[in-house]
Amino acid sequence: MADGNLEKRPTDTAEHVKERPAVVPRVDVYENEKEYLLLADVPGVSRDNLSINLDQDELLLEAHRTDGDEATLMAAEFRSLDYRRKFALPQGVDRASVSAELRNGILRLSLPKAEAHRPRRIEIKAG
Amino acid sequence: MFGYIGDLDRTLALMDSLRRQMDRTFDTYERAGRNVSTEGGGYPPINLYDTGSGFLIKAEVPGLTEKDINLTLNQDVVTLSGELGADAPEGYSVHRRERAPVRFSRSFSLPSQVDPKRVEASIKDGILTIQLERTEEQKPRQISVKAS
Numbered sequence: 367m368a369d370g371n372l373e374k375r376p377t378d379t380a381e382h383v384k385e386r387p388a389v390v391p392r393v394d395v396y397e398n399e400k401e402y403l404l405l406a407d408v409p410g411v412s413r414d415n416l417s418i419n420l421d422q423d424e425l426l427l428e429a430h431r432t433d434g435d436e437a438t439l440m441a442a443e444f445r446s447l448d449y450r451r452k453f454a455l456p457q458g459v460d461r462a463s464v465s466a467e468l469r470n471g472i473l474r475l476s477l478p479k480a481e482a483h484r485p486r487r488i489e490i491k492a493g
Numbered sequence: 494m495f496g497y498i499g500d501l502d503r504t505l506a507l508m509d510s511l512r513r514q515m516d517r518t519f520d521t522y523e524r525a526g527r528n529v530s531t532e533g534g535g536y537p538p539i540n541l542y543d544t545g546s547g548f549l550i551k552a553e554v555p556g557l558t559e560k561d562i563n564l565t566l567n568q569d570v571v572t573l574s575g576e577l578g579a580d581a582p583e584g585y586s587v588h589r590r591e592r593a594p595v596r597f598s599r600s601f602s603l604p605s606q607v608d609p610k611r612v613e614a615s616i617k618d619g620i621l622t623i624q625l626e627r628t629e630e631q632k633p634r635q636i637s638v639k640a641s
Contacts, residue, residue, distance in 0.1 A: 392592050396585035403585060407592055409555040409619030437542035437549050440604070444538045444553050471555035471619015472580075 391427070391449040391473075399485055402456060402477040408449050409471035418466055418475065425453040427473070458483030536597045537573065537621070545633065547611075547626035548603055555619035556580060556592075562621065564614055569606050571623070574598035605631045 396403040408416065411429040419426040429449040460480040467474045542549040552573060554562065562575040579594040581587070607625040614623045 394581070394590050394592050395588040396582060397588055398585045402588075403582060405580065405592060407555040407619070409553040412618055437544040439540065440543050440548075441539075441541040444540060444551075468618075470558060470616070471553075 386446065386448050388448040388450045390451050391429070393451065395453075399479075401479055402459065404453070404473075404475040404477065406449075406451070406473040406475070407471065408468075408473050411449065411468070411471070411473075413468050416468060416473065418464075420455070420461055420464065423455050425455050425477075427451045427453070427475075429473075535599055536595055537599070539573075539599075539601070541601075541603075543604075544624075547607060547624065550621075550623040550625070552621040552623075553619065554616065554621050557616065557619070557621070559614075559616055562616075564612075564623065566607070566609050566612055566625075569603045570600055571603065571625075572598065572600040573621075607631075 391406045391408050393407075394405040396405075406427060408429050408431075410431040415430040415432075417426075417428045419428070427450065431448065432446050455477075458480045459477045463478045465476045467476075537552040537554045539550055539552045542551070550571065554575075554577075556577055557575060561577065562573065565572045565574075574597060576596045577594055580592075581590075603625065606628045608628045611626040612623065614621065616622070
């Protein structure tokens with residue numbers, strides 16, 4: 367046989383038929399005294415198709431993207447897919463005030479630090 | 494007998510090469526991203542559709558706005574160029590940087606002539622959509638057969 371790959375293809379088709387690729391979105395992570403800031407590229411994702419879950423010590427980012435095209439595809443370099451990425455949450459994030467903003471296909475997630483975890487400047491008194 | 498097996502082998506080989514080609518296309522997508530790759534395109538990744546009366550081009554351009562993109566049409570060649578600057582916020586330390594700034598220029602020729610006056614482009618959610626219409630001469634036409 368020309369190539370062994372043909373035999374290695376999965377045969378449990380029921381689950382593979384509707385399989386969509388899940389891709390890791392590219393992110394930048396920044397930090398300053400007040401917050402952690404996460405920027406993620408999620409082109410093609412609208413607000414309704416994006417979910418951000420804060421678990422105990424994990425942040426899960428999931429987005430679903432459909433290109434919904436009826437026209438005939440002639441050349442493809444990208445396709446409908448899901449974005450998914452998990453992050454370990456740093457200590458001391460103030461969960462209640464996490465905020466997110468989606469603009470031009472970029473997600474901007476702000477994770478403020480709890481008051482107790484912010485660096486504090488300690489004054490040294492002259493004795 | 495041998496002829497039959499040879500045919501089967503050829504068919505399977507053809508299927509396999511097709512599958513590999515598809516794998517490559519998708520692999521490239523997953524790797525390409527913002528790094529300008531030489532294989533199978535570059536930045537931005539695009540999809541080309543045939544709408545019958547014209548073409549539809551979609552490009553992934555997260556972070557770009559209409560101001561950042563130059564779109565030119567010369568005969569049947571579309572050129573997309575522009576620059577995506579760094580959007581790093583001031584006064585932050587960096588933990589991870591995967592989204593590099595990029596300057597790009599990309600041209601592709603369309604399969605047929607398009608009407609330069611009827612081009613529309615828009616950006617939504619980081620996806621650039623360009624709509625082009627074929628020139629009248631290039632449009633598919635139905636020819637009715639007359640009874641003589």
